[in-house]
Amino acid sequence: MRFGLDIAQQRLEWDEIARRAMVADDLGFDGVWGFDHFQPMYGEGPGPCFEGVTTLAALAALTSRVRLGLLVTGNTYRHPSVYAAQAITLDHAAHGRFELSLGAAWFEREHRQLGLEFPSLGERMDRFEEALQVIRGLLTTDAFTFEGEHYQVRDATLLPRPVQSPSIPIWVGGGGERRTMPTAGKYADGWHSFQSVEEMRRKSALLDRLAEDAGRDPASIKRASSLSLDPPIDEVRRSIDAWTELGFDYLVVGWPGTGQQTVEAFADAVLR
Numbered sequence: 001m002r003f004g005l006d007i008a009q010q011r012l013e014w015d016e017i018a019r020r021a022m023v024a025d026d027l028g029f030d031g032v033w034g035f036d037h038f039q040p041m042y043g044e045g046p047g048p049c050f051e052g053v054t055t056l057a058a059l060a061a062l063t064s065r066v067r068l069g070l071l072v073t074g075n076t077y078r079h080p081s082v083y084a085a086q087a088i089t090l091d092h093a094a095h096g097r098f099e100l101s102l103g104a105a106w107f108e109r110e111h112r113q114l115g116l117e118f119p120s121l122g123e124r125m126d127r128f129e130e131a132l133q134v135i136r137g138l139l140t141t142d143a144f145t146f147e148g149e150h151y152q153v154r155d156a157t158l159l160p161r162p163v164q165s166p167s168i169p170i171w172v173g174g175g176g177e178r179r180t181m182p183t184a185g186k187y188a189d190g191w192h193s194f195q196s197v198e199e200m201r202r203k204s205a206l207l208d209r210l211a212e213d214a215g216r217d218p219a220s221i222k223r224a225s226s227l228s229l230d231p232p233i234d235e236v237r238r239s240i241d242a243w244t245e246l247g248f249d250y251l252v253v254g255w256p257g258t259g260q261q262t263v264e265a266f267a268d269a270v271l272r
Contacts, residue, residue: 001244003227003271004031004252005263006071009055010040011047021059023260024066027267031067031099032059033252036074039110053078053086060094067097071192071252072173074105076116076124080131080151084138088162096163099190100135101171104128104180125179126150132170132187139167171224175203185210190222192252197242200225204247224250229262233269240270 005024009017021032035041036052052070059068068090073083083102091098104124105111111118119127130148137144138158146153162168174180175193184191185207193203208218225248227239243251256262 001240001248002030002250004033004067004069004250005029006033006035006226006252006254008033008035008255009050009052010035010037011043011049013048014050017050017055018059018062020255020260021063021066023263025063027264028271029066029253029267030250031069031252032063033069033071036070036072036077037107037110038114041107053083053090056090056098057093060090060097063094063097065097067099068094069099069101069171072101072103072171074107075102075128075131076105076111076118080134081138081153081156083131084135085158087135087139087168088158088160091162091164091168092160098162098164098168099171100168101173101190101192102128102132102135103173123150125183129179129183129187132172132183136167136170136187169222171222177203177206181207182210182214184221185216186214188221190224190250192224192226192250194226197239197246200248201246222250223248224252227251227253229253229256229266230258233265236266237270 007017007020024032034052034055038049038051040047040049056068087100108118127150130151134146134151134153137146138156139162142157143155144153145155169189171190171192172184172188173192191207204223211218211221225243229236
């Protein structure tokens with residue numbers, strides 16, 4: 001089992017975000033994860049919230065070992081060609097430590113307030129599936145062409161190629177069984193969702209079938225979920241054992257309300 005640390009950069013000052021990333025780097029976490037929003041999702045009223053992609057670029061310079069990603073990037077915030085170019089830049093800045101993620105986006109209030117287009121759910125899902133194809137193509141193919149309903153790319157080449165070969169890992173986030181999970185079965189290298197272990201057992205089996213229907217080996221899709229450090233360490237260990245038994249190989253650990261001392265205790269008990 002590998003563990004990432006979620007530092008979700010809302011209602012935090014920059015120096016605290018940077019400090020948390022460097023703590024994760026020092027303690028032996030596999031990854032550092034932020035989120036992709038421009039305004040806080042929780043709490044009352046306005047507050048600090050740093051943009052995700054540029055946050056990762058800055059953290060790439062402050063860390064040396066942890067992998068870096070967002071759970072998950074909202075497709076409505078950037079054209080997929082722009083995100084592909086950003087991903088290549090991040091992968092080079094981090095010397096091959098970038099994890100690319102994508103979701104259809106959901107935070108309607110943020111879109112409305114900032115004047116961002118917020119299509120219907122069906123159209124967002126259609127755009128999401130097209131975007132995954134555009135991004136994969138631009139990361140791996142010279143003179144790439146894609147003719148979709150929402151996105152068109154014509155004879156396009158992005159250089160340099162990513163550091164990681166054959167491509168940057170692509171994660172899909174979400175547990176929707178009508179569209180999100182079938183899309184993950186077709187295109188994802190990693191899948192992240194969070195519900196009870198029993199519900200995720202059923203969803204993981206569904207993802208196996210969806211991957212097979214798409215002609216893929218289900219084992220090629222990394223399974224990831226989330227882990228709270230708030231319970232006592234023995235309960236945390238039992239949760240890890242349950243996820244491991246289920247076949248999951250990555251857990252994203254939330255920064256606990258009790259702070260760095262709990263993160264350090266977890267690292268001493270589990271990571272070392």
